[in-house]
Amino acid sequence: MRWLLNVLKAMGLFLALFVGIALLLPARQHVERHRDIMVGAERLWPLIADPKRWTAWSPWYAKDPTMRLRYSGAATGTGAEWSWHSRSQGEGRMRFESAEAPRRLDYALTFVEMGTAARGAFRLDPIEGGTRVTWSFDAELGMNPMLRWIGLGFDRLIGTDFEAGLGRLAVIAGM
Numbered sequence: 001m002r003w004l005l006n007v008l009k010a011m012g013l014f015l016a017l018f019v020g021i022a023l024l025l026p027a028r029q030h031v032e033r034h035r036d037i038m039v040g041a042e043r044l045w046p047l048i049a050d051p052k053r054w055t056a057w058s059p060w061y062a063k064d065p066t067m068r069l070r071y072s073g074a075a076t077g078t079g080a081e082w083s084w085h086s087r088s089q090g091e092g093r094m095r096f097e098s099a100e101a102p103r104r105l106d107y108a109l110t111f112v113e114m115g116t117a118a119r120g121a122f123r124l125d126p127i128e129g130g131t132r133v134t135w136s137f138d139a140e141l142g143m144n145p146m147l148r149w150i151g152l153g154f155d156r157l158i159g160t161d162f163e164a165g166l167g168r169l170a171v172i173a174g175m
Contacts, residue, residue: 029151031137031158035166038130039173045102047173048122048133050076051094057168059161064088077101090114109137116140116147133169135162 037044047053051071055061067086073079077099085091091112097119098106105122118139125132137158141147 026151027141027143027148029139029141029154031155031162032134033159033162033166034132034134035163035170036127036130036132037166037170037173041102041124041126041131044124044131044133044169044173046076047169048105048124049080049096049099049101051080051082051096057165057172059164059168060084060086060089062164062168077105114147116142116144133166135166137162 047057052075055069061067064086067084067089069082069084071080071082073081073095078096081093081095083091083093093110093112095108096105097108098104103124107120109118109120111117116139118137120135120137123132123134123136125134137154139151139154141151
């Protein structure tokens with residue numbers, strides 16, 4: 001019986017450390033990637049500002065082409081929104097909060113299964129011969145210790161997806 005008590009104490013200590021350390025981890029995560037695409041912002045803007053065109057370049061649709069999508073609100077720009085349901089990519093909603101064609105698009109995300117929200121943006125800045133497209137994502141992880149641990153991998157996980165999406169966007173825009 002003493003061994004069971006020792007196991008329970010060890011598990012309690014582990015849990016306390018897990019939660020305690022998590023509360024010291026950042027409550028906010030930022031991910032950002034950019035790519036120089038050799039076309040003008042006017043050519044890129046329709047691909048970014050129209051949710052229905054995301055299926056051509058978004059990394060998440062490429063991972064699950066059977067993803068169920070539902071569009072609502074405006075067709076493009078501010079007020080455009082959609083929701084998705086996917087076995088591999090989860091369930092969520094995205095809404096374009098503000099659009100300054102063809103320079104900036106701000107969006108809000110809700111991840112239904114995780115009960116969290118995030119914000120992001122696309123910036124299109126002119127460069128010689130093209131446009132620098134910057135895709136960013138900011139998440140508030142709150143006091144949830146599990147989310148804070150998961151947040152440590154956001155830059156690697158989400159950043160890789162952003163790089164793939166920007167690469168596909170460059171290919172499609174160059175066609």
